[in-house]
Amino acid sequence: MIEIQNVRKSFGSLEVLKGIDLTVNKGEVLTIIGGSGSGKSTLLTCINGLEPIDAGRILVDGTEVHAKSTNLNKLRSKLGIVFQQFNAFPHLTVLENVMLAPRKVLGLSKEKAEENAVKQLTHVGLGEKLGVYPTRMSGGQQQRMAIARALAMSPEYMLFDEVTSALDPQLVGEVLDTLRMLASEGMTMICVTHEMKFAREVSDRVAFFHKGVMAEIAAPEALFGAPKDPELQKFLAATH
Amino acid sequence: MIEIQNVRKSFGSLEVLKGIDLTVNKGEVLTIIGGSGSGKSTLLTCINGLEPIDAGRILVDGTEVHAKSTNLNKLRSKLGIVFQQFNAFPHLTVLENVMLAPRKVLGLSKEKAEENAVKQLTHVGLGEKLGVYPTRMSGGQQQRMAIARALAMSPEYMLFDEVTSALDPQLVGEVLDTLRMLASEGMTMICVTHEMKFAREVSDRVAFFHKGVMAEIAAPEALFGAPKDPELQKFLAATH
Amino acid sequence: MFSYTFHWNQALKALPQMLDGALVTLQVALLSMVIGLALALALTACRLSGNRILGGFATAWVEIARNTPALFQIYMAHFGLGNFGIHLSPYTALLAGIAFNNAGYLAENFRGALKAIPDTQARAGRSLGMTPVQAFRYIVLPQMLRIAFLPVTNQMVWAILMTSLGVTVGMNTDLAGITQELNARSFRTFEFFAIAAIIYYLIAKAVTLGARLLAARMFRY
Amino acid sequence: MFNTALTLADLGFLLQGALMTLAVTAVSVTAGTVLGIIFGVVRNQVGPYWAAPLTFVLDIFRSVPLLIQLVLANAFQAIAKLGWAPFTTSCVVLSLYTAAYCTEIVRGGISSVPPTTRRAARSLGMTWWQDMRYIVAPLATRVSLPSWIGLTLGVMKDSALVLWLGLIELLRASQVLVTRLQEPLLILLICGAIYFLISFPIARLGGYLEKRWSND
Amino acid sequence: DKLDDVIGSGTLRCAVVLDFPPMGSRDENNNPIGFDVDYCNDLAKALGVTAEIVETPFPERIPALMSGRVDVGVASTSDTLERAKTVGMTIPYFAFEMAVTANEKSGVKSFEDMKGKVVGATAGTFEAIALEKQVKEWGAGEFRPYQTQADVFLALSQGQIDATVSTSTVAQANVKGGKFAGISVVGKAPFDTDYVALFTNREEYGFINFLNLFINQQVRTGRYAELYEKWVGGELPDLTAKGVYR
Numbered sequence A, B: 001m002i003e004i005q006n007v008r009k010s011f012g013s014l015e016v017l018k019g020i021d022l023t024v025n026k027g028e029v030l031t032i033i034g035g036s037g038s039g040k041s042t043l044l045t046c047i048n049g050l051e052p053i054d055a056g057r058i059l060v061d062g063t064e065v066h067a068k069s070t071n072l073n074k075l076r077s078k079l080g081i082v083f084q085q086f087n088a089f090p091h092l093t094v095l096e097n098v099m100l101a102p103r104k105v106l107g108l109s110k111e112k113a114e115e116n117a118v119k120q121l122t123h124v125g126l127g128e129k130l131g132v133y134p135t136r137m138s139g140g141q142q143q144r145m146a147i148a149r150a151l152a153m154s155p156e157y158m159l160f161d162e163v164t165s166a167l168d169p170q171l172v173g174e175v176l177d178t179l180r181m182l183a184s185e186g187m188t189m190i191c192v193t194h195e196m197k198f199a200r201e202v203s204d205r206v207a208f209f210h211k212g213v214m215a216e217i218a219a220p221e222a223l224f225g226a227p228k229d230p231e232l233q234k235f236l237a238a239t240h
Numbered sequence C: 001m002f003s004y005t006f007h008w009n010q011a012l013k014a015l016p017q018m019l020d021g022a023l024v025t026l027q028v029a030l031l032s033m034v035i036g037l038a039l040a041l042a043l044t045a046c047r048l049s050g051n052r053i054l055g056g057f058a059t060a061w062v063e064i065a066r067n068t069p070a071l072f073q074i075y076m077a078h079f080g081l082g083n084f085g086i087h088l089s090p091y092t093a094l095l096a097g098i099a100f101n102n103a104g105y106l107a108e109n110f111r112g113a114l115k116a117i118p119d120t121q122a123r124a125g126r127s128l129g130m131t132p133v134q135a136f137r138y139i140v141l142p143q144m145l146r147i148a149f150l151p152v153t154n155q156m157v158w159a160i161l162m163t164s165l166g167v168t169v170g171m172n173t174d175l176a177g178i179t180q181e182l183n184a185r186s187f188r189t190f191e192f193f194a195i196a197a198i199i200y201y202l203i204a205k206a207v208t209l210g211a212r213l214l215a216a217r218m219f220r221y
Numbered sequence D: 001m002f003n004t005a006l007t008l009a010d011l012g013f014l015l016q017g018a019l020m021t022l023a024v025t026a027v028s029v030t031a032g033t034v035l036g037i038i039f040g041v042v043r044n045q046v047g048p049y050w051a052a053p054l055t056f057v058l059d060i061f062r063s064v065p066l067l068i069q070l071v072l073a074n075a076f077q078a079i080a081k082l083g084w085a086p087f088t089t090s091c092v093v094l095s096l097y098t099a100a101y102c103t104e105i106v107r108g109g110i111s112s113v114p115p116t117t118r119r120a121a122r123s124l125g126m127t128w129w130q131d132m133r134y135i136v137a138p139l140a141t142r143v144s145l146p147s148w149i150g151l152t153l154g155v156m157k158d159s160a161l162v163l164w165l166g167l168i169e170l171l172r173a174s175q176v177l178v179t180r181l182q183e184p185l186l187i188l189l190i191c192g193a194i195y196f197l198i199s200f201p202i203a204r205l206g207g208y209l210e211k212r213w214s215n216d
Numbered sequence E: 001d002k003l004d005d006v007i008g009s010g011t012l013r014c015a016v017v018l019d020f021p022p023m024g025s026r027d028e029n030n031n032p033i034g035f036d037v038d039y040c041n042d043l044a045k046a047l048g049v050t051a052e053i054v055e056t057p058f059p060e061r062i063p064a065l066m067s068g069r070v071d072v073g074v075a076s077t078s079d080t081l082e083r084a085k086t087v088g089m090t091i092p093y094f095a096f097e098m099a100v101t102a103n104e105k106s107g108v109k110s111f112e113d114m115k116g117k118v119v120g121a122t123a124g125t126f127e128a129i130a131l132e133k134q135v136k137e138w139g140a141g142e143f144r145p146y147q148t149q150a151d152v153f154l155a156l157s158q159g160q161i162d163a164t165v166s167t168s169t170v171a172q173a174n175v176k177g178g179k180f181a182g183i184s185v186v187g188k189a190p191f192d193t194d195y196v197a198l199f200t201n202r203e204e205y206g207f208i209n210f211l212n213l214f215i216n217q218q219v220r221t222g223r224y225a226e227l228y229e230k231w232v233g234g235e236l237p238d239l240t241a242k243g244v245y246r
Ligand SMILES: Nc1ncnc2c1ncn2[C@@H]1O[C@H](COP(=O)(O)OP(=O)(O)OP(=O)(O)O)[C@@H](O)[C@H]1O
Pocket: A011, A014, A016, A034, A035, A036, A037, A038, A039, A040, A041, A042, A043, A162
């Protein structure tokens, strides 16, 4: 369970998160939508502990992320995160990309790590690309590799930050399919996305962010069918 | 009138244009659609004389483009071309971008060139941006500047090569509006585009290219409403 | 036009001696690179450390190395330090001078290479649970080495060329030293220096070629 | 160290040396840049195959120690009875040396201009020359200027080697004073400081331009 | 020929090495002075022309001559057979005896004490070649050649080298100059006398003839002794070798 309690965060004088309260249960798929700069990415990086917060608490399975005593590196292996930019490690093959962290962070043996990596890569449909360098792959393939890389740490939660927005339109589908598959397998996920159709279809709940505030949160049918927040209405009108 | 007669063109062993025949009349708007690599861009650059051809002839108002005796630089001022990439000259302001060629190629005085440039820029809605450097403008604005730059040479024909495909979705509209305006003013235009709605609405005729061959050419209602070529049927099905 | 008669066959007799000198040249250059690389890494670490004193020290080193002539640096290593009773043999002084120079230039290269690697790379590593050191060691460093490889190769060629300055501090076993001595004895300047030029050229080419082959093997992405 | 026999006249002598350094640098960088631009454009224009002989010759200037080049050129002009003064010989060698590096910089600058931008210029009816003059030259200059400044500084430092031909430039002037006054440390430090004072501002200017031009 | 050219042009350009006191050096205003400078002026006077001193480092003497930048070398050049293959040498105009100068801390008291020590000399000179050979014969110690005489004494005074062999004139001038602390002349080196000659182009016989006679006249008129006294002092070296012509 991820519990976000009254979290505030500023960059200099710019307040980016203005007191967010949100709980994500095991097995749930939560989608976050919202305009550019509304603080969606910032929230994800705070959950992961990549950014400090100014006030409030974030608990992952009861562990406070920003407490001094927390071993962040250990916690992070529980929380997979995939970003908009693919962030493939260009100097490693696809297989090596996926094997690196399990070996160095979890201390897996080479054989174990490889076995697991091959499994995850096959899972996302890259079983044929093991020895290839990421720069030789399409954006969609690189993004799926990034997902496999996160999955290889056997995380209990996955955070996705607009994983399709840097992709050419024809490549979006293959990545969304991978996300759908994960959702159907019961992975707990928080997805920031601009793909409304996907959000509607896959989410248990959808949250709408506006200027650092979570303006509305509801089941997809309710949120898309009968939006209450006027900003959300505007936002939905603009997106289609 | 642009007459294209049995034009063939290869890059190395790859035959890109396999005998194209096509005539575009004064005042006509012709749209070219087709899959990636089908030779659309190549045809435009051949019409403009930027690429040599291997066989056939291209006549612009009766002048053969690829004849040795043709003054290409003069001919090109008759044929405006705008590319997918904006190709703004980054070291010049918007106004200077538009003034440069009229002054250096047509030999216009500074005053004349400026007057004309301001007129064209105002026409495409950039009357406020004269002193700005292109790198500080959005892609849509840069593309409209490129159109104004081509128009400033007072061309009789305009060639557009997927002028909206490098743009963010929200910027496509403003550029298409500019093209619509030009069409309504009676400019002779050849537009390569992936925007089917635009093609349908603005064209006198639409040509479908497939693997270096012009597979079908017809009025938009006929081509979109009752496509005959099986590849065209597939293509249209895929695009929506 | 030429009233001068070339004495090539006499000059060529000295070829074995000059080739021995070429070996010394190569040795000094290689050593100076190894030391220079180690120092450059240390300087880079100093500059990244955020410690003012260490950072200032490293910056001063880099700026002096890059803004004064190599000849001056070598001369300083011999006669400048000699003033304080620190006596470096010509070989050591030459080596120290070039290594000092190398370290300055290489540190600057490393800094450029680091800048070229997006922050998101290290961040991606951290998000997988790596410590900052692990993220640097396994993700940033290998990419940095690739970017810096070409400049490092160039610096190696520079190091070879710089060894010729050893003659100013009494170095007489390297190629330039031996050439200069042969020349002083016989006054056959053109012949000896032409042979030396060809040898230097071949060494430089061999190093560049070797580096290129190595790069092709090492960086396959 | 501070009871020095160094007189004001000696400082003047050092400054004269510095002037000689600057003169040799100015002449060589100017001539070398002009040559470098010509060679760079030629190399870009004729393609790698035809440019191979030029590439080879220029590569020699970058693969042989400057000291050897200077001595060799001086011996050659002696043999050929050209009667060049050391200043001339120094400038000729340094110019070619500069040109060899400058060619690479120019070539890099030209190829940094996207072909699509050049194509856009040609499609507006501009000639090759107009394209070069109004589009390529300004854009390539921005890209090349930082490395060109680096080259200028490099040549200024390398010019110390002309002392070998008997030119009294900055380093040689200090050696002369060291010979007479026997205060090597002080004099060498002053010499180093003068070098630093000349090159540091130029290096900073280069860094400034690089920064300014890289964020637009 | 060159003799006519020089007289015709009105100037005589001499290559002189200026970091080789007392033969050539600079005064407080950094103007050239020394035995070789005066010798060149005398030669110009004999030719009825004005003298121009062209400073040349040791390695630069020959290229300067070959390229026609100087007419004659008045530059303490040892008349080795090796070099005579390249340039034309006159009869000796000066003769050096070799002296050992040592750093006082080194404990070197004589030529033999140099065995096993670090020694140096000016690269390519007569004494450097002989000394290097001697070090090889001893099979111990180290030899370092420096590019200028000044660097040798600098290294000696800093203790980088323990001792040097140089011409006695140079040794005296440097030790007496008082600039270098802690060095002294400790004895003679058992090397042959180093005869130095003027040199010009190999094929200029007319000019070489003139130069030979001029050197002869300098000795006969006592000018040689006068200059020697002015710049060096002490016992006048004999310019002839016993038992042979020339
Ligand atoms: N490291 C940072 N330093 C300063 N400001 C930042 C930083 N990261 C983000 N911001 C600012 O915080 C605000 C929120 O950014 P955030 O990336 O969370 O928005 P977002 O909702 O993810 O938007 P998008 O849909 O564009 O990705 C923006 O105004 C952004 O400019």
